[in-house]
Amino acid sequence: MTRILVGECKQEVSTFNPVPSSYEDFIVVSGAALLDRPRDGQCELDGALEVFGAQPDIEISPTFSAKSITSGGVLGRADFERIEQGFVEALRSAPPADALYLSLHGAMSAQGYTDPEGHLLGRAREILGEDIPIVVSMDLHGILTDDILRHADSVSLYHTYPHVDMASTGARAARVLLKILAGTARPVTASVRVPALARGDEMITETGLIRHVIRRCREIEAMPGGLSAGMFWGNPFTDVPNLRSNSVVVFDGDSSRASGLALEVADLFWEHHERMFQPLSTLESAVARTLASPGGTTILVDAADAPSSGASGDGVTLVAALLGAGYGGRVLAPVVDVPAVEAAIRAGVGAVINVTVGGTLDRGRFTPLPIQAKVRVISDGHYRGEAWGGSYAGPTAVLESEHATFVVTSRPVSLHDRGLFWSVGQEPRRFDAVVVKCPHCEPQMYKAWCSQLINVDIPGSTSANLKSLGHTLCERPIFPLDTDVTYERRVSLFQRPRYR
Numbered sequence: 051m052t053r054i055l056v057g058e059c060k061q062e063v064s065t066f067n068p069v070p071s072s073y074e075d076f077i078v079v080s081g082a083a084l085l086d087r088p089r090d091g092q093c094e095l096d097g098a099l100e101v102f103g104a105q106p107d108i109e110i111s112p113t114f115s116a117k118s119i120t121s122g123g124v125l126g127r128a129d130f131e132r133i134e135q136g137f138v139e140a141l142r143s144a145p146p147a148d149a150l151y152l153s154l155h156g157a158m159s160a161q162g163y164t165d166p167e168g169h170l171l172g173r174a175r176e177i178l179g180e181d182i183p184i185v186v187s188m189d190l191h192g193i194l195t196d197d198i199l200r201h202a203d204s205v206s207l208y209h210t211y212p213h214v215d216m217a218s219t220g221a222r223a224a225r226v227l228l229k230i231l232a233g234t235a236r237p238v239t240a241s242v243r244v245p246a247l248a249r250g251d252e253m254i255t256e257t258g259l260i261r262h263v264i265r266r267c268r269e270i271e272a273m274p275g276g277l278s279a280g281m282f283w284g285n286p287f288t289d290v291p292n293l294r295s296n297s298v299v300v301f302d303g304d305s306s307r308a309s310g311l312a313l314e315v316a317d318l319f320w321e322h323h324e325r326m327f328q329p330l331s332t333l334e335s336a337v338a339r340t341l342a343s344p345g346g347t348t349i350l351v352d353a354a355d356a357p358s359s360g361a362s363g364d365g366v367t368l369v370a371a372l373l374g375a376g377y378g379g380r381v382l383a384p385v386v387d388v389p390a391v392e393a394a395i396r397a398g399v400g401a402v403i404n405v406t407v408g409g410t411l412d413r414g415r416f417t418p419l420p421i422q423a424k425v426r427v428i429s430d431g432h433y434r435g436e437a438w439g440g441s442y443a444g445p446t447a448v449l450e451s452e453h454a455t456f457v458v459t460s461r462p463v464s465l466h467d468r469g470l471f472w473s474v475g476q477e478p479r480r481f482d483a484v485v486v487k488c489p490h491c492e493p494q495m496y497k498a499w500c501s502q503l504i505n506v507d508i509p510g511s512t513s514a515n516l517k518s519l520g521h522t523l524c525e526r527p528i529f530p531l532d533t534d535v536t537y538e539r540r541v542s543l544f545q546r547p548r549y550r
């Protein structure tokens with residue numbers, strides 16, 4: 051019998067969000083409960099468990115899982131150390147095992163820890179020893195560090211954005227681990243650093259320029275000996291020393307092959323990098339286009355305040371500008387505002403209240419907007435997302451003013467689909483304008499049916515106008531923050547001692 055430990059630690063952080071995230075922002079589960087939860091086949095662990103489960107001679111030993119409910123600001127030091135402690139204790143009390151599979155996001159940052167994932171892998175090595183194979187899966191927005199590559203035998207990462215291949219990424223990682231355990235793979239990892247931060251439509255893996263890079267990665271994985279290949283372009287809002295883009299190729303036993311292919315992937319990315327940014331409309335132009343709309347629904351993309359990327363979610367800049375310009379249509383917008391929700395709950399459904407919405411969290415960037423509004427709906431904030439299952443927005447109220455309907459939540463939630471709006475009876479198609487706080491949703495959600503979609507340049511801790519954010523920690527020069535950026539075609543090789 052082969053025993054495989056499994057675990058998870060996933061969070062994505064914007065270091066520009068002034069609100070720190072905490073232990074309470076995670077769903078933490080340890081031991082057997084990790085396997086008891088409902089499996090909807092939409093996460094990496096589900097995919098890995100399916101592969102392991104199909105083997106007759108494998109026993110799964112669940113260890114520890116910490117998954118953030120949504121992305122947020124930098125994690126507090128004590129909060130991260132509590133997660134670390136839970137992880138360490140679970141590994142220490144686990145029965146002797148033959149391998150570890152770990153599902154990571156990769157874009158964490160905690161006070162005092164700029165590479166939390168590399169740190170956790172280091173702790174795993176301390177406890178489990180140098181010989182046990184450790185295979186990880188990651189989001190392509192993860193920040194790849196030498197510590198991760200040093201401690202992990204192999205890394206597999208998403209090939210899709212918007213992300214739809216979580217389970218198959220876990221399955222790919224699991225298959226690599228099975229090959230290692232069977233003695234049929236001796237992984238060597240090559241990685242090439244690319245000094246670029248990427249954003250925008252060209253990163254959509256179906257249609258953007260990035261598809262050329264991803265196609266090559268998939269071809270490499272299909273080669274005899276190709277164990278894993280991918281391109282990390284990092285979360286540009288996680289300002290840590292290792293923030294950059296990286297190619298990674300894991301090959302069976304052949305370091306020169308791995309190196310050549312990692313260079314090829316990185317070269318392809320660099321070839322296109324100058325177009326990998328998001329063209330944005332000014333606020334003035336976005337407002338003018340919305341006012342001039344001939345009909346249908348205008349989608350105003352406010353990716354600068356995208357909770358899924360780590361923003362605080364309390365911006366109302368677009369609605370304030372539309373109302374200020376005398377907009378006569380009806381606009382639907384999400385906003386995080388605890389005092390406004392509390393006022394709505396106190397007043398009750400049907401009451402008319404005078405409150406401000408927005409500007410309670412990221413006070414440096416957002417201004418509260420005073421409104422008189424009717425309380426239309428109050429909800430406990432538990433809802434089912436359209437894409438990824440259950441979500442929790444905390445107590446939630448729908449406040450309807452003359453031209454704007456606000457879905458006011460107590461917590462930021464990922465807004466990559468229409469689940470939050472639907473959960474409180476708001477159908478985006480029935481509005482003249484909708485504020486969408488997510489850089490890219492799957493097309494059927496908005497893009498396929500709206501009359502126009504406008505990406506707006508307004509302040510926010512996840513702005514695609516990367517120069518507006520004020521990076522201080524990532525290595526410079528880097529595109530697009532600096533000019534005269536040079537790409538050095540240099541390969542870093544990693545191989546665990548047991549394969550040498």
Ligand SMILES: [Zn+2]
Nearest residue numbers: 189190191213
């Ligand atoms: Zn991602």
